[in-house]
Amino acid sequence: MTFRLTCPVCGKRDVYEFTYGGPERGPRPAEADPASGSQAAGGSDPAAGSDPAAAAEAHFRWAQFRMNRPEPQEEWWHHGAGCGVWFSTWRDPATNREAPPGGAEAGGHEASGRDSS
Ligand SMILES: [Zn+2]
Secondary structure, eight states: OOOEEEETTTEEEEGGGOEEEEEOOOSOOOOOOTTTSSOOSSOSOHHHHHOHHHHHHHHHHHHHOOOOOSSOEEEEEEOTTTTOOEEEEEEETTTTEEOOTTOSTTTOTTTTTOOOO
16 A cells, blocks of 8 residues: 655655654653663653652653544654655544644545545
């Protein structure tokens, strides 16, 4: 199965030119630092900084969990066979089509895609 992705530099190209980089996961949570005991390095997440176990759990979930839902998601792709740029784009895993940012409930962009019976 093939589909096309839109590289921000090169335009639409076959997916075989790209390497999947995984879903966008949001900012990396602050990690618990056993050395200091209290202050996480980033300091942007006060809850995590005060509770090493919670910080470890948050980091574990950020690093390991994948939702794997059949709905549009933001993903990272690397155009390795082209310009070499990393970029994020929205794609619907159910249809392998690029989707509008934020999800596709507003669209009707796949009206011609499926034969339902
Ligand atoms: Zn490119």
